[in-house]
Each structure stands twice: as C-alpha cells, then as structure tokens.
Amino acid sequence: MARVSLAAMIRLRLMRLVATATIFVIASTAVTSCTKKEEKAEEPQAVVEEVAALPPAPYEFPEMKIPEDNPQNTLKALLGAQLFFDPRLSVDGTRSCYSCHQNEHGNGGETPLAIGAKEKQLTRHSPVIWNTAYFDRFYWDGRADSLEAQAKGAWGGGNMGVGAENLENKTKQLSKINAYKVAFEKVFPEEGMTPDTVAKAIAAYERMTLVCDNTAYDRFAKGDDAALTDQQKQGWAIFMGKGQCVVCHAPPLFSSAMGVPEGVYYNVGIGTEGVAEEDVDIGRAAVTKQDADWAAFKVPSLRNVSKSAPYFHDGSVPTLEGAVRLMASGGIDNKNKSSLLADRGLVDGEIRALVAFLGALDCPRPLERPGLPK
Numbered sequence: 001m002a003r004v005s006l007a008a009m010i011r012l013r014l015m016r017l018v019a020t021a022t023i024f025v026i027a028s029t030a031v032t033s034c035t036k037k038e039e040k041a042e043e044p045q046a047v048v049e050e051v052a053a054l055p056p057a058p059y060e061f062p063e064m065k066i067p068e069d070n071p072q073n074t075l076k077a078l079l080g081a082q083l084f085f086d087p088r089l090s091v092d093g094t095r096s097c098y099s100c101h102q103n104e105h106g107n108g109g110e111t112p113l114a115i116g117a118k119e120k121q122l123t124r125h126s127p128v129i130w131n132t133a134y135f136d137r138f139y140w141d142g143r144a145d146s147l148e149a150q151a152k153g154a155w156g157g158g159n160m161g162v163g164a165e166n167l168e169n170k171t172k173q174l175s176k177i178n179a180y181k182v183a184f185e186k187v188f189p190e191e192g193m194t195p196d197t198v199a200k201a202i203a204a205y206e207r208m209t210l211v212c213d214n215t216a217y218d219r220f221a222k223g224d225d226a227a228l229t230d231q232q233k234q235g236w237a238i239f240m241g242k243g244q245c246v247v248c249h250a251p252p253l254f255s256s257a258m259g260v261p262e263g264v265y266y267n268v269g270i271g272t273e274g275v276a277e278e279d280v281d282i283g284r285a286a287v288t289k290q291d292a293d294w295a296a297f298k299v300p301s302l303r304n305v306s307k308s309a310p311y312f313h314d315g316s317v318p319t320l321e322g323a324v325r326l327m328a329s330g331g332i333d334n335k336n337k338s339s340l341l342a343d344r345g346l347v348d349g350e351i352r353a354l355v356a357f358l359g360a361l362d363c364p365r366p367l368e369r370p371g372l373p374k
C-alpha cells in the first residue's frame with residue numbers, strides 16, 4: 001500500500017510540475033511574441049529574470065524500491081561489484097557488464113549498436129545506467145520489470161552470450177572460483193551461488209552504486225546559485241520553457257518514468273527514416289502489441305548525457321549538439337510521432353545553451369573497478 005501511495009504522490013507532483021512548466025511555456029511564449037525585437041534570450045538580465053520566474057528546481061529523488069526477496073546489504077553489493085566487472089561471466093570470457101557501460105562513455109556504450117560476446121552485433125545502443133534503480137521498467141522498450149530480470153537477460157542473452165538455458169552450468173563453473181563460492185555461502189546462506197543469486201548480487205550493486213545525485217544541477221537546485229554558469233542557467237530556462245524538454249525529461253531524474261510503474265515511452269522518430277517499415281525497430285509495441293506504441297522508446301534520463309555519445313536507442317546521432325537539435329526541431333516525422341514534440345524555433349545560441357545546461361548533469365564520480373578473485 002505504502003508503495004502505491006508513494007508512486008501516486010510522485011505522479012501527482014510530476015503532473016503538477018509539468019502543469020507549472022506548461023503554464024510557464026505559455027506565459028513565456030506570449031511574452032516573446034509581443035516583444036519580438038528583444039527576442040534574443042542572450043541578455044544576462046533577461047536570463048536572470050527567466051530563471052527567477054521558473055518553479056523551484058526539483059532535486060528530491062523518489063524512494064528507491066528494494067524487492068522484498070533481495071534486501072540490500074553492503075557485502076552483497078560488493079560481491080555484485082565484482083560480478084559486474086568480471087568478464088568470466090560471459091560465454092567467451094570477453095564481456096563483463098562493464099564492457100558496455102563504461103566510465104569513458106558516460107556509463108553507456110561506445111559503439112552506435114552494442115557488440116556482444118563473440119563479437120555479435122546487437123540491435124540497440126547501450127544506455128547510460130546511472131540512477132537506473134529508480135525506475136520500474138528496464139531496457140529501451142521497458143520489457144524487464146526488475147533489475148534482477150534485466151541482469152539475467154543480459155547475461156543469458158546476446159550481450160554476454162551464455163544462453164538462458166546454460167546459466168546453471170555457467171554458474172557451476174564460476175563457483176569453482178573459491179572466493180565466489182565462499183562469498184555466496186555467506187551472503188546467500190540458503191541458496192548459495194545460483195543464476196538467481198548472481199543476478200540479485202548484481203542488482204544490489206546497481207542499487208548501491210549507480211546513484212548520481214550530486215551534479216552541478218543538484219547543487220543549483222538546492223540553492224547554490226553559483227553552481228551553474230549564466231549560459232547553463234539560460235539553458236535551464238529553455239529546457240523548462242521555450243524548448244519544452246521538461247514535458248518528457250522531468251527533473252530530477254530527467255525522464256518521465258519516475259513513479260510511473262509501466263514507464264513512459266514516446267515515438268520521436270528515431271530509426272524510422274530511410275528504413276523499410278517492416279525493418280523498423282518497433283520498440284515498446286513489441287512488448288504491448290499496441291499500434292499506439294509503434295517505434296516508441298523509453299524517455300532516457302539525461303544525467304551524464306554529455307559524456308555518453310553516441311545518442312538514441314540506435315546510437316544514430318554522434319554528438320550531443322546533434323541530438324539536442326533533433327529534439328528541439330521536433331524529431332523525425334513518421335506515422336506515429338508524439339504530438340508533444342514540435343519545432344521550438346530555437347536559435348543557435350539557445351541550442352548551445354541547452355547543451356551547456358546538459359553538462360550540468362554530469363555525474364561527479366566514475367565507477368570503481370574492484371579487484372577480482374583469482
């Protein structure tokens with residue numbers, strides 16, 4: 001019960017935020033249209049006023065939900081850290097979870113499409129996984145409903161190539177590493193090392209470590225006015241106002257999925273252009289079988305986005321400026337594009353300000369590689 005009401009509360013707060021932001025958009029559009037000549041939002045004074053007119057920047061994260069059958073403890077999370085970084089989990093010893101979620105790439109992937117064990121080309125780009133534990137649905141199409149299920153999916157699927165039916169065998173092999181065997185007996189005294197407890201330990205690691213909540217934006221939102229540059233403040237005002245990015249990328253997680261159990265998915269047109277219709281990645285529709293979800297994808301969080309090129313579910317856009325331009329100009333037209341996305345008529349300086357603002361979402365610390373057992 002407590003969970004339901006928390007989710008409802010968060011949703012309400014989110015709706016209120018979007019409503020306030022929308023009112024702000026309407027108000028600011030009205031202002032700009034009657035003062036056409038002074039439209040340049042470059043003036044520092046104008047920026048100060050615009051930022052002052054915004055609703056307070058939210059920074060409080062929702063409560064993280066911990067599954068009842070996988071309570072958090074530090075030892076479990078530390079064991080999960082080793083597993084996350086250990087390529088011996090993969091079928092050919094070449095891929096750990098970290099291989100596709102690296103610090104150097106904002107904890108997303110380097111290549112446009114991920115390349116799994118045995119150099120198998122996968123169909124999607126590796127997303128940034130910071131704050132992933134605050135969401136209820138995982139993957140670009142939300143097909144996994146827990147971090148535990150996601151970890152088993154990545155391990156048994158093409159990412160690490162083990163095959164769901166071979167996870168038992170693989171686990172037996174890994175339990176020959178004495179330090180793992182001993183640690184699992186300690187952390188999971190009843191079950192020991194099984195595919196499920198491996199997934200549970202990895203999920204516990206993600207819940208403990210993948211929290212990015214002390215960015216320049218968060219410091220600004222908590223009242224440190226000097227945490228953002230003037231250009232970043234201008235970008236924040238555009239993000240919340242004229243650019244209407246907030247409608248889908250709502251702070252503090254910068255995704256709309258916060259507190260929405262099924263997740264939130266939109267078609268913004270990525271991957272629909274220059275491809276035969278039957279070859280389009282239909283995204284969420286593969287899960288729901290609903291036409292309305294055709295080529296709709298999860299709204300990614302924008303935390304660490306400045307470091308995670310290339311962008312989108314297919315990694316099709318190589319630079320952040322390119323991604324921002326595409327979103328601000330209304331995405332890519334197709335038969336199912338979301339009506340929430342339109343050309344916002346931003347000038348170059350405004351695009352650059354948005355890009356500068358997104359830099360304020362850089363996560364302050366990298367993941368640390370633990371020592372692995374011999």
Ligand code: HEC
Pocket residue numbers: 084095096097098099100101114115116117122124125126127128129132135137138139140141147150151152154155158159160202
């Ligand atoms: C070969 C590259 C690769 C490896 C190895 C890999 N991942 Fe990923 N990861 C991806 C891709 C690609 C996606 C998105 C796939 C999709 O949406 O269909 C993803 C998605 C995720 C997500 C969902 C994020 C979200 O917000 O929806 C999480 C969490 C994650 N991976 C964690 C892991 C863990 C844990 C492991 C190890 C068990 C792992 N990954 C191994 C490429 C990889």
Ligand code: HEC
Pocket residue numbers: 128239243244245246247248249265266267268269270297298299300301302305308310311312313314320323324327328338340341354
């Ligand atoms: C209608 C909802 C919606 C609006 C409005 C919106 N976005 Fe997005 N955004 C998405 C979705 C959905 C994706 C993922 C699309 C995909 O990969 O297929 C995305 C992806 C992105 C990405 C790529 C992130 C990554 O990790 O690959 C960036 C950057 C981005 N949006 C910035 C913006 C900015 C800036 C604005 C405002 C100008 C904006 N968005 C407005 C829904 C939206």
